[in-house]
Amino acid sequence: MVAMVERWAGLGSAMASIIFLWSMVQNHVPVTLRLYLTTWAAKLAACFSPYLQITILENSAGRFQQSEFFYAVEAYLSDACASRARRLKAELGSDSSNLQVSVDDHEEVTDEFSGVTLWWYASKKHSKGNVISFYPGEDERRFYQVVFHRSHRDLVVGSYLPFVLAEGRTVIVKNRQRRLFTNCGGRRRRYLRNSVWDYVKFEHPATFDTLAMDTDQKEAIMDDLIAFKDGKEYYTKVGKAWKRGYLLYGPPGTGKSTMIAAMANFLDYDVYDLELTSVKNNTELRKLFIEMTSKSIIVIEDIDCSIDLTGKRRKGKKASSNKDSDNEYEADPTEPQKDDESKVTLSGLLNFIDGLWSASGGERIIIFTTNHKEKLDPALIRRGRMDKHIEMSYCRFEGFKVLAKNYLDIVEHVLFGEIQQLLEETDMSPADVAENLMPVSKKKKKDPNMCLAGLIAALKQAKKDAVEAAAAAKAKEEEEAEAKKAKEKEEPKEDK
Ligand SMILES: Nc1ncnc2c1ncn2[C@@H]1O[C@H](COP(=O)(O)OP(=O)(O)OP(=O)(O)O)[C@@H](O)[C@H]1O
Numbered sequence: 001m002v003a004m005v006e007r008w009a010g011l012g013s014a015m016a017s018i019i020f021l022w023s024m025v026q027n028h029v030p031v032t033l034r035l036y037l038t039t040w041a042a043k044l045a046a047c048f049s050p051y052l053q054i055t056i057l058e059n060s061a062g063r064f065q066q067s068e069f070f071y072a073v074e075a076y077l078s079d080a081c082a083s084r085a086r087r088l089k090a091e092l093g094s095d096s097s098n099l100q101v102s103v104d105d106h107e108e109v110t111d112e113f114s115g116v117t118l119w120w121y122a123s124k125k126h127s128k129g130n131v132i133s134f135y136p137g138e139d140e141r142r143f144y145q146v147v148f149h150r151s152h153r154d155l156v157v158g159s160y161l162p163f164v165l166a167e168g169r170t171v172i173v174k175n176r177q178r179r180l181f182t183n184c185g186g187r188r189r190r191y192l193r194n195s196v197w198d199y200v201k202f203e204h205p206a207t208f209d210t211l212a213m214d215t216d217q218k219e220a221i222m223d224d225l226i227a228f229k230d231g232k233e234y235y236t237k238v239g240k241a242w243k244r245g246y247l248l249y250g251p252p253g254t255g256k257s258t259m260i261a262a263m264a265n266f267l268d269y270d271v272y273d274l275e276l277t278s279v280k281n282n283t284e285l286r287k288l289f290i291e292m293t294s295k296s297i298i299v300i301e302d303i304d305c306s307i308d309l310t311g312k313r314r315k316g317k318k319a320s321s322n323k324d325s326d327n328e329y330e331a332d333p334t335e336p337q338k339d340d341e342s343k344v345t346l347s348g349l350l351n352f353i354d355g356l357w358s359a360s361g362g363e364r365i366i367i368f369t370t371n372h373k374e375k376l377d378p379a380l381i382r383r384g385r386m387d388k389h390i391e392m393s394y395c396r397f398e399g400f401k402v403l404a405k406n407y408l409d410i411v412e413h414v415l416f417g418e419i420q421q422l423l424e425e426t427d428m429s430p431a432d433v434a435e436n437l438m439p440v441s442k443k444k445k446k447d448p449n450m451c452l453a454g455l456i457a458a459l460k461q462a463k464k465d466a467v468e469a470a471a472a473a474k475a476k477e478e479e480e481a482e483a484k485k486a487k488e489k490e491e492p493k494e495d496k
């Protein structure tokens with residue numbers, strides 16, 4: 001017993017000496033030598049330690065480039081191992097609606113894989129750079145470390161880490177909150193993420209059930225979307241890029257934007273709302289396309305207003321250097337670089353739609369909307385680019401029944417007959433019909449009789465206006481024809 005006490009006392013005094021010596025070293029030895037000693041101490045310890053460690057940094061390649069692996073590890077540990085951790089942290093997700101529980105920093109979590117035990121740690125270190133950061137947390141670098149016995153090195157690197165990556169990705173997809181990306185949002189947020197896109201949570205409630213349109217047309221579109229979503233093998237087999245273009249055209253208020261939201265909800269895809277007028281040039285457009293992920297819908301609304309539809313390249317140097325090409329829309333691989341100072345051109349847009357997509361994965365849908373299909377350049381909307389042209393038209397009875405069910409919770413009413421006839425004779429957009437089915441004020445509860453009577457009055461008025469407009473147009477036409485005839489009669493006299 002006495003011997004044991006003596007041994008402990010000896011160990012204690014040895015430890016005290018080491019701590020004392022180390023503090024002396026820290027005080028009197030220059031920083032470079034200290035670093036050298038620390039590195040060698042770590043190397044010495046590594047020689048005797050049977051354990052290896054792998055670090056996964058949040059920012060991998062560059063200071064700003066975030067590592068997908070880091071987030072996969074985070075998701076994997078939160079899902080599979082968090083129940084074994086004693087210290088967790090809970091944070092609001094980026095969209096402030098869902099709680100994200102993950103393993104707290106410096107907490108150890110154990111995991112088992114093929115009978116092997118592994119230890120995970122989460123931590124962060126401050127970057128030593130002299131850059132002053134204006135944004136909180138910017139100078140912190142988070143990382144995960146996994147520690148394991150060196151005899152399991154091959155298993156961990158060859159099987160375990162790929163397993164963690166795959167599982168983590170699955171968890172991310174499962175918890176995924178869909179996003180609406182835009183290229184004309186806040187610059188600060190984009191800077192923080194070092195991304196050309198800014199995003200908000202996508203939560204448009206539109207579905208195909210709430211969309212007022214011809215049932216057959218609706219079903220055809222849904223079938224088309226399912227065929228696309230499940231068509232990976234088919235696209236590979238026929239050697240086509242896994243993409244599909246839709247052109248939605250029709251008068252204002254007929255549900256083109258609503259249809260896009262319904263498609264995104266149906267497919268569970270992200271939406272990229274590309275505002276072409278905010279894109280400086282073809283180079284910037286290319287950056288935007290590169291950063292789009294798969295499983296997404298790229299939307300260019302009112303395409304006829306967004307781009308110079310003549311598609312003519314700028315005159316001058318470029319035109320002369322491009323003499324050989326008679327086809328204005330032909331893809332010129334060197335064009336995007338040259339086009340730096342110019343605006344986005346139709347040819348640039350077509351290059352990216354055709355070229356980039358083929359090169360970068362797939363499962364993307366591009367949708368153009370327009371009120372004036374006839375104004376669009378045929379090159380832009382030819383099949384292969386815009387595979388399916390969908391006409392969104394005025395509200396007819398079938399569409400009205402969907403709106404009546406959504407807005408008034410009714411499937412039948414005595415006034416339906418009259419409304420059916422008026423809708424066949426009058427062109428009214430679903431947006432206008434829906435407006436008439438909305439309660440007039442918060443106080444007044446929705447009363448189907450009142451709403452439907454209001455709609456009938458609006459339809460009658462629209463019909464009257466249309467008749468008057470048609471009469472006025474006819475009168476003008478006749479007037480012009482008369483004037484033309486009179487002119488033709490006069491002309492022969494003048495000849496004589
Ligand atoms: N087919 C429809 N089914 C259900 N609701 C519709 C439909 N069309 C329009 N609406 C209603 O009208 C509103 C306007 O529709 P939306 O913005 O989709 O029209 P749009 O065709 O995109 O118009 P624009 O050409 O002016 O962009 C929507 O918020 C929606 O409530």
Ligand SMILES: [Mg+2]
Nearest residue numbers: 256257301369
């Ligand atoms: Mg719209």
